[in-house]
Amino acid sequence: MALPQIVIVGGGFGGLAAAKALKDTPAEIIVIDRTNHHLFQPLLYQVATAVLTPSQIATPIRSILRNQKNVTVILGEVTGVDKDKKCAFVTDADRENVPIAYDYLILATGATHSYFGHTEFETFAPGLKSLADAEAARNKILQAFELAEAEDDPARHRDLLTFVLVGAGPTGVEMAGALAVLVRTGLKSEFRRIDPASARIVLVDMAPRVLGPFSEDLSKAAKARLEKLGVEVRLGHSVDHIDADGIILAGERIASKTVIWTAGVAPSPAGKWLAVDTDRAGRVRVQNDVSILGHPEIFVIGDTASFEENGKPLPGVAQVAIQQGRYVGKLIHGRLAGSTSVPPPFSYFDKGSMAVVGKGFAVLQTGKVHLSGFGAWLTWAAVHLQFLATSSLRLAVFLQWIWTYVTGQRGSRLIVNHHGSEQLKKTADTSTKVAVASK
Numbered sequence: 298m299a300l301p302q303i304v305i306v307g308g309g310f311g312g313l314a315a316a317k318a319l320k321d322t323p324a325e326i327i328v329i330d331r332t333n334h335h336l337f338q339p340l341l342y343q344v345a346t347a348v349l350t351p352s353q354i355a356t357p358i359r360s361i362l363r364n365q366k367n368v369t370v371i372l373g374e375v376t377g378v379d380k381d382k383k384c385a386f387v388t389d390a391d392r393e394n395v396p397i398a399y400d401y402l403i404l405a406t407g408a409t410h411s412y413f414g415h416t417e418f419e420t421f422a423p424g425l426k427s428l429a430d431a432e433a434a435r436n437k438i439l440q441a442f443e444l445a446e447a448e449d450d451p452a453r454h455r456d457l458l459t460f461v462l463v464g465a466g467p468t469g470v471e472m473a474g475a476l477a478v479l480v481r482t483g484l485k486s487e488f489r490r491i492d493p494a495s496a497r498i499v500l501v502d503m504a505p506r507v508l509g510p511f512s513e514d515l516s517k518a519a520k521a522r523l524e525k526l527g528v529e530v531r532l533g534h535s536v537d538h539i540d541a542d543g544i545i546l547a548g549e550r551i552a553s554k555t556v557i558w559t560a561g562v563a564p565s566p567a568g569k570w571l572a573v574d575t576d577r578a579g580r581v582r583v584q585n586d587v588s589i590l591g592h593p594e595i596f597v598i599g600d601t602a603s604f605e606e607n608g609k610p611l612p613g614v615a616q617v618a619i620q621q622g623r624y625v626g627k628l629i630h631g632r633l634a635g636s637t638s639v640p641p642p643f644s645y646f647d648k649g650s651m652a653v654v655g656k657g658f659a660v661l662q663t664g665k666v667h668l669s670g671f672g673a674w675l676t677w678a679a680v681h682l683q684f685l686a687t688s689s690l691r692l693a694v695f696l697q698w699i700w701t702y703v704t705g706q707r708g709s710r711l712i713v714n715h716h717g718s719e720q721l722k723k724t725a726d727t728s729t730k731v732a733v734a735s736k
């Protein structure tokens with residue numbers, strides 16, 4: 298008899314946790330992802346600020362699952378789902394919309410950037426969600442210093458060395474702190490015409506405080522730390538406009554060649570594929586067993602699901618995705634083993650939240666415990682190492698962090714423009730335009 302087929306879309310935190318929870322299940326499991334790697338998104342900002350290399354935070358999905366014989370990994374993009382025919386459509390480099398049949402479907406397709414309706418901002422303020430985004434941000438940041446060093450007119454150094462981060466949530470705060478450390482220590486004594494430490498780093502948000510999801514005392518501690526590192530924190534105003542020359546904030550132009558979007562996220566289009574009820578953000582509203590209404594064989598987990606607990610939707614964090622992945626894996630395993638009992642509803646165990654602010658400082662909130670400083674940073678480092686996908690990554694990242702902590706040197710300061718001279722030319726073109734306009 299043919300084995301039941303379980304299709305998991307997404308090899309991120311949720312999808313991988315589900316696949317691993319099904320390791321002893323007599324089924325054929327197909328994991329489909331549009332990239333060949335599992336990405337540890339919480340450390341993306343360290344690739345963007347040159348601390349880590351891309352390969353230190355990502356691992357091929359098939360390598361992670363190589364010992365799990367019931368899993369097949371497919372590189373392809375899911376473009377839709379037919380709930381009646383029970384198949385997902387997959388497009389790869391060779392073929393379009395190939396149907397893949399399922400008995401159980403787990404959608405764990407994560408989220409992408411949201412520009413809150415201002416899609417025109419994207420060209421000038423790229424986000425940070427994938428490895429390619431992080432490499433592009435790193436190129437942009439490092440290139441700004443190169444352009445400034447090559448620029449004869451010191452009046453232009455200020456614009457080139459102004460970095461704006463839009464969004465003061467955990468990603469924006471971590472990125473601003475890491476950037477401040479990079480300009481003050483990582484690039485020290487390497488330039489002759491410019492002083493990298495004179496770079497201006499501006500963190501903006503419409504919210505009244507940084508790190509919105511954290512308590513007020515930790516939010517204050519993080520802001521004070523950022524300011525100590527020289528970061529300008531501008532709160533309470535939304536960005537009116539972004540273009541090649543910078544941003545307009547509350548009517549004031551902040552000239553900058555490097556604007557990075559660290560604000561909102563939008564879920565994947567899973568809700569559209571399934572034609573089901575979604576919340577205002579577009580996340581699929583799921584039942585208390587994380588399945589969708591009327592289809593006990595379809596589950597939506599992680600960032601792309603809206604699961605309400607105590608009247609509030611769970612946050613889009615890795616722990617939610619991992620715990621939902623494990624829950625669904627166990628639930629399907631039980632059903633295939635013949636269990637007829639109704640499983641207990643999914644319940645989230647909140648282990649707490651952390652964010653790093655520069656070197657050797659983090660904020661940590663778990664239950665009533667609120668910590669900030671070096672101890673919180675050590676906990677942050679230990680927890681993040683533990684959640685990296687493989688032991689080799691854990692060792693590589695651990696050694697790199699010690700090296701960077703002691704010497705200030707970074708893991709990867711290469712500017713790798715995949716479209717080579719074209720990218721350099723684009724940056725040069727916009728710089729020339731500004732120079733001409735300012736004459």
Ligand SMILES: Cc1cc2nc3c(=O)[nH]c(=O)nc-3n(C[C@H](O)[C@H](O)[C@H](O)COP(=O)(O)OP(=O)(O)OC[C@H]3O[C@@H](n4cnc5c(N)ncnc54)[C@H](O)[C@@H]3O)c2cc1C
Binds near residue numbers: 311336340374616
């Ligand atoms: C910069 C950044 C920093 C973060 N920091 C933290 C942190 O410190 N702590 C924390 O808990 N959380 C953090 N998060 C959030 C956390 O990473 C997410 O909550 C978590 O990744 C969600 O897991 P997921 O499985 O739902 O989605 P993901 O891990 O995003 O995985 C989704 C997968 O689906 C694949 N995919 C998407 N669409 C398709 C498609 N159509 N076809 C095929 N494959 C598809 C993607 O390639 C990806 O591999 C951060 C996120 C970002 C972007």
